[in-house]
Amino acid sequence: MRPNIKNIAVLTSGGDAPGMNACIRAVVRTGIYNGINMFGVLQGYQGLITNNIIPMDARSVSNIIHMGGTILKTARCLEFKTDEGMALAYENLKAHNIDALVVIGGDGTFTGARRFAQKHGVHVIGVPGTIDNDLYGSDFTLGYDTAMNTVIEAIDKIRDTADAHDRLFFVEVMGRDSGCIALRSAVACGAEAVLLPEKETSIDDLVKQLGAGAVTKKTSSIVIVSEGHKQGGAYDIAKHVKEKFDHYDTKVTILGHLQRGGSPSSFDRILASRLGYAAVNELLKGSSEMMVGLRGNEIALTSLDEALTEHNFKLESDLLEMTHVLSI
Structure with a gap:
């Protein structure tokens, strides 16, 4: 009724x-x-x-x-x-x-x-x-669509400075239990790697992937990290990678609540x-x-x-x- x-x-x-x-x-x-x-x-x-x-x-x-x-x-x-x-x-x-x-x-x-x-x-x-x-x-x-646009705009700008300085950037995005933002922004921004809560990726595997890019003369790399990744946040992962792979100057950016705001x-x-x-x-x-x-x-x-x-x-x-x- x-x-x-x-x-x-x-x-x-x-x-x-x-x-x-x-x-x-x-x-x-x-x-x-x-x-x-x-x-x-x-x-x-x-x-x-x-x-x-x-x-x-x-x-x-x-x-x-x-x-x-x-x-x-x-x-x-x-x-x-x-x-x-x-x-x-x-x-x-x-x-x-x-x-x-x-x-x-x-x-x-x-x-x-x-x-x-x-x-x-x-x-x-x-x-x-x-x-x-x-x-x-x-x-x-x-x-979700607005947050994605915010993330993509930020990573595009980070890519500019990464290229200028031969840097490896780890960019942390929101997604404690879901890698939707991380995965789609990785494809949209041409990231070299993405770490997701739903998928197991070891530090050794990540280093191997970045090393393959270095061999083919990549001058910069972007790794997108979902905040819920099992290996930790972007700072922890960047630290572990730096210990094994020092080809680039390594930097970290955490986009945080920037992703929630905006028109x-x-x-x-x-x-x-x-x-x-x-x-x-x-x-x-x-x-x-x-x-x-x-x-x-x-x-x-x-x-x-x-x-x-x-x-x-x-x-x-x-x-x-x-x-x-x-x-x-």
């Missing part, structure tokens, strides 16, 4: 990602277009517990589609993991007569949303917002708008405990259970092979 939904709230939780504001805009305006009263929850699940909930109208989301970050703010909330915290959050929702939630975030956000829905019967739809692109059920997550790309703005629009429409149809995602340029639904349990999907085998073939 289609639920009698009259009031919907939207929140952002976990790490911020470019495109979150564009999604908030789409959620709010789609709800208002359908005669729904819209609310925003400030500071994610923390805002549910502290009752930091505000009404939103169409003008509340004017001129934000191009902005990075999130106007609703975000925070990690340990209290929401407790039964008492969830109960308080539910009471605050009831006080505002809120019938349903749109939650924008990653796996931690969806874990909380799923438990909240199952424990208190709240209608919930998730929108995948994470630069890591590591949620099952969507080919792309909000912020969202056109792709992320459109994706955010499509997913926000779909999230509200799915709630009005009666869907709950589902994630809206993009598969083959079509909007598709995935249960939160499946999105979370199938978390680690395989990286593209052709891209993995290309990092070796095209770096000779």
Whole structure:
């Protein structure tokens, strides 16, 4: 049965990602277009517990589609993991007569949303917002394309100075559990090597690969390191490589939170708008405990259970092979 939904709230939780504001805009305006009263929850699940909930109208989301970050703010909330915290959050929702939630975030956000829905019967739809692109059920997550563009621009500039000084640069990118950013940026930037959480690469293997390039008179090299690689971060790996391979002057750059910020790309703005629009429409149809995602340029639904349990999907085998073939 289609639920009698009259009031919907939207929140952002976990790490911020470019495109979150564009999604908030789409959620709010789609709800208002359908005669729904819209609310925003400030500071994610923390805002549910502290009752930091505000009404939103169409003008509340004017001129934000191009902005990075999130106007609703975000925070990690340990209290929401407790039964008492969830109960308080539910009471605050009831006080505002809120019938349903749109939650924008990653796996931690969806874990909380799923438990909240199952424990208190709240209608919930998730929108995948994470630069890591590591949620099952969507080919792309909000912020991933923008983060990739940021990484590629930075590495292109690093390549210029690496060439000028015959240097070996280790560039660390985000991705504690997922190598999506590292792998694709390696192909896009012509990196000589890439180290991924999903793939075992020893220091000896890396040294051998760099040595082959030196033999063919490569004057500089770029190694992209995903922050979750088992051998450690870029500084640790650079130190070990330097001990065995001193052909180049070795430098390290950690891009860090630079990857999270900035104006969202056109792709992320459109994706955010499509997913926000779909999230509200799915709630009005009666869907709950589902994630809206993009598969083959079509909007598709995935249960939160499946999105979370199938978390680690395989990286593209052709891209993995290309990092070796095209770096000779």
